[in-house]
Amino acid sequence: MQTDDYPRIASVTPRLRVVASTGSTNADAVAAAAADPVGWPHLSVLLTADQRSGRGRLDRSWSAPAGTALAVSVLVRVPRIPAERRGWVPLVAGAAMTRAVGAQLRGFGHSVGLKWPNDVLVDGGKICGILAEVVAGEPDAVVIGSGINTRMRAEDLPVPTATSFAALGREVDEDRLIADYLVALDEQLSALARGAAGASGVRGEVEALCLTLGSDVRVSMPSGEVLLGRAQRLDDEGRLVVASGAEEIAVSAGDVVHVRPDAASRP
Numbered sequence: 001m002q003t004d005d006y007p008r009i010a011s012v013t014p015r016l017r018v019v020a021s022t023g024s025t026n027a028d029a030v031a032a033a034a035a036d037p038v039g040w041p042h043l044s045v046l047l048t049a050d051q052r053s054g055r056g057r058l059d060r061s062w063s064a065p066a067g068t069a070l071a072v073s074v075l076v077r078v079p080r081i082p083a084e085r086r087g088w089v090p091l092v093a094g095a096a097m098t099r100a101v102g103a104q105l106r107g108f109g110h111s112v113g114l115k116w117p118n119d120v121l122v123d124g125g126k127i128c129g130i131l132a133e134v135v136a137g138e139p140d141a142v143v144i145g146s147g148i149n150t151r152m153r154a155e156d157l158p159v160p161t162a163t164s165f166a167a168l169g170r171e172v173d174e175d176r177l178i179a180d181y182l183v184a185l186d187e188q189l190s191a192l193a194r195g196a197a198g199a200s201g202v203r204g205e206v207e208a209l210c211l212t213l214g215s216d217v218r219v220s221m222p223s224g225e226v227l228l229g230r231a232q233r234l235d236d237e238g239r240l241v242v243a244s245g246a247e248e249i250a251v252s253a254g255d256v257v258h259v260r261p262d263a264a265s266r267p
Contacts, residue, residue: 092205
């Protein structure tokens with residue numbers, strides 16, 4: 001892999017760094033952005049097809065056989081987005097990647113959608129996970145890491161709920177996929193800078209793609225508690241509002257599982 005292999009991405013980003021392998025693209029991008037803020041402008045990209053020690057939400061480890069998944073970290077600088085709107089940044093990333101994945105599969109009859117906050121699902125299986133991290137000492141700089149299952153065979157998928165382009169029998173144009181993602185991501189971040197999520201259209205964009213809304217869910221909270229209920233809507237900060245009994249609870253972080261209606265009431 002080298003930069004020349006990705007002309008579309010190179011035309012969108014001010015800086016593209018492609019590495020043969022690394023422990024974590026997010027860790028590398030966070031460190032690089034902190035050490036050289038000028039050299040890592042908005043929409044800079046670090047990419048590899050061999051990530052050895054990736055990290056997902058709730059500190060889960062993430063890895064894949066070399067060449068079977070694409071790990072991409074994008075640095076975004078968001079000084080024009082007020083603090084109260086920044087909870088939407090990971091959701092915007094998920095929506096942008098959902099659009100990009102959907103473009104790759106258009107016309108093949110697959111269902112592509114977003115599981116709150118930012119997992120991309122195809123036919124109900126997870127094809128991409130996303131993790132956003134603020135750069136230490138630079139609150140206006142956020143690194144958004146994505147792990148996309150590209151050439152992973154069905155037998156190599158880590159869990160039964162995962163999928164990949166290869167497992168779906170589809171080829172993926174990695175260059176176009178990430179370029180489409182970057183364009184959509186930048187457009188939605190710009191919209192968020194112009195106005196609140198509702199007025200700017202960001203909420204509508206995310207909600208239109210979000211399969212979680214209207215679903216019965218089981219949410220494993222960072223505290224260890226489990227919340228059961230129906231996902232109702234997204235609030236002004238991008239939190240998932242879950243109706244549980246007579247209560248409505250706004251969830252800012254948690255591991256969401258879509259469950260069948262007859263299972264939602266069981267512990």
